[in-house]
Amino acid sequence: MESTVPKWWKEATIYQIYPASFKDSNGDGLGDIPGIISKLDYLKALGVNVLWICPFYKSPQYDMGYDISDYQDVHAPYGTKADIDALISGVHERGMKVIFDLVVNHTSHEHAWFQESRSSKQSPKRDWYIWKPAKMVDGKRAPPNNWRSNFGGSVWQWDEHTQEYYLHYFAPQQPDLNWENPEVRKAVYATAVNYWLDKGVNGFRIDTVNMYSKWLDFPDADIVDPSTPWQPADKFYSNGPRLHEFLKEMHRECFGRYDVVSIGECPNTPNFHDVLPFVSTKEKELDMVIQFDLASMDHGGGELRLWHRDWSLRLFKAITEDAQKLAIPEHDGWCTTYLENHDQARSVSRFANDDPKYRVAGAKMLATYLLTLSGTPIIFQGEELGMVNMPPSWDVDKEYKDLNTIDYMVELRRMAGSDKGMLEKGIYGAQRTARDHGRTPIQWDDSSQAGFSTAKDTWMRVNDSYKEINAATEEKDANSVLAFYRQLLTLRQEYKELFIYGMFELHESEDDNTITYIKRNGDQNALVLLNFTNQDQSFVIPSTFKGQPELLLSNLPKAGKHVLRPYEARIYVNKGKRVVNGA
Ligand code: GLC
Ligand code: CA
Numbered sequence: 042m043e044s045t046v047p048k049w050w051k052e053a054t055i056y057q058i059y060p061a062s063f064k065d066s067n068g069d070g071l072g073d074i075p076g077i078i079s080k081l082d083y084l085k086a087l088g089v090n091v092l093w094i095c096p097f098y099k100s101p102q103y104d105m106g107y108d109i110s111d112y113q114d115v116h117a118p119y120g121t122k123a124d125i126d127a128l129i130s131g132v133h134e135r136g137m138k139v140i141f142d143l144v145v146n147h148t149s150h151e152h153a154w155f156q157e158s159r160s161s162k163q164s165p166k167r168d169w170y171i172w173k174p175a176k177m178v179d180g181k182r183a184p185p186n187n188w189r190s191n192f193g194g195s196v197w198q199w200d201e202h203t204q205e206y207y208l209h210y211f212a213p214q215q216p217d218l219n220w221e222n223p224e225v226r227k228a229v230y231a232t233a234v235n236y237w238l239d240k241g242v243n244g245f246r247i248d249t250v251n252m253y254s255k256w257l258d259f260p261d262a263d264i265v266d267p268s269t270p271w272q273p274a275d276k277f278y279s280n281g282p283r284l285h286e287f288l289k290e291m292h293r294e295c296f297g298r299y300d301v302v303s304i305g306e307c308p309n310t311p312n313f314h315d316v317l318p319f320v321s322t323k324e325k326e327l328d329m330v331i332q333f334d335l336a337s338m339d340h341g342g343g344e345l346r347l348w349h350r351d352w353s354l355r356l357f358k359a360i361t362e363d364a365q366k367l368a369i370p371e372h373d374g375w376c377t378t379y380l381e382n383h384d385q386a387r388s389v390s391r392f393a394n395d396d397p398k399y400r401v402a403g404a405k406m407l408a409t410y411l412l413t414l415s416g417t418p419i420i421f422q423g424e425e426l427g428m429v430n431m432p433p434s435w436d437v438d439k440e441y442k443d444l445n446t447i448d449y450m451v452e453l454r455r456m457a458g459s460d461k462g463m464l465e466k467g468i469y470g471a472q473r474t475a476r477d478h479g480r481t482p483i484q485w486d487d488s489s490q491a492g493f494s495t496a497k498d499t500w501m502r503v504n505d506s507y508k509e510i511n512a513a514t515e516e517k518d519a520n521s522v523l524a525f526y527r528q529l530l531t532l533r534q535e536y537k538e539l540f541i542y543g544m545f546e547l548h549e550s551e552d553d554n555t556i557t558y559i560k561r562n563g564d565q566n567a568l569v570l571l572n573f574t575n576q577d578q579s580f581v582i583p584s585t586f587k588g589q590p591e592l593l594l595s596n597l598p599k600a601g602k603h604v605l606r607p608y609e610a611r612i613y614v615n616k617g618k619r620v621v622n623g624a
Pocket of ligand 1: 104107248306
């Protein structure tokens, strides 16, 4: 069977670092760049080979650095430009690569470009952002349309000084750039992209990449909630008319000139056919995208984005199968696989079970899923330790810091009114899926503040689970989640013709308890069996499995014959000499 074209970024395993919560080196309670440098040997030993560093740039931090006021400077509490240079060389010296976060759909309102733009209607940079006059409704000033921003309220912010509104899909402190203006694009490429690529950065994870091109007629969204003027407008935010043209230009001017990787975050784009144009090699746009279908399966719905929804394993499988299609040779694209990031709660709490009885097996089972699929896997910091959500006993109003959660709670209280049941259900949603769960400090050891910091107070509270769940304890335990990740990462490289380049074949698509798939390459195949429940589940070896199955790895000792125990994961390969085709 033909294999897809090998590339370093296809064989990469990405490890995502959220600077605020990774490691604090100077005792101020906030993670920093020297902290990251101090852990590079840990990451090398884990077996990952690309580090994605979330925004460390200069920023007033309304959205944890996704509001950048200078693309070439560093948020002072995180360190200096020299620290960034040391980070890049420290990663390269260890034979790894490093990618940064590119946030150019919007800037901070404190960025010099926006300061100039808002200074007067005649400013040469007026057109660098999207300004509109008010609409007059019954003699009163109103925004140009009824779109609700991602973080609540209108997408339009009134500016007293020049008496116009500006557009912001996210917070008012994150004004959207006007990509229609070629000068803007040129400035973005030079200052935010090529500046770093010239310094040796190996690529970017690209924030909200499909929001650059706007639907310039700004039509009103359908009214789904008459109790508020601001209606969900997700479908208008993404994939505007000139998007593919802009991405081709960015490829030409930036990524295509280097041997780097480009990974675009693509919300609101669930269909394989819509994703393919972004990632198909011949289109020369992006190498892969980050989709949201798995990640948003268990929450959302209208205004209340953290409202808990039941999810099904069938849907989980269908989504997986769809994404895997991007990597097959005839499509010549690629995909990412992830279960966690800084915008998601902890996967073991969401998709498996964080009860101490099942947590270790559950986290290893999810790791088996993550690391045996084609596409580039992204491991989020702490996922390799089996870190869990914040406990339900923690006060949502006190311990949760994310502006998205804060906005959700405001909406929830407004909508629930005196309905206590609704309020409780809404809080339950935040306890399961708020972005804050992925943002608590990394648990390095069992000393105070989990070895993350020497400060009395850390920017977010350390999860109470740190005595049991921490890197130092897991280092010493051959059966830990960490040890299992190391094993799997080694096997992923050793059997790359199957796990990275093999063709995905889903079995038992209707089964709601287990996931079964084969990864196939020529005469070689691997069978992956995953039990997502706390009950025993029987299984059969699919008839399409070639050869004699031999157990390669399991997350529980002493595999039984045809039964998977709670949260058990197994990988079988065919016995005998390996004949490696293609890659
Ligand atoms: C992306 C980021 C998220 C941020 C948003 C606005 O979705 O991952 O953290 O809030 O973009 O930049
Ligand atoms: Ca610090």
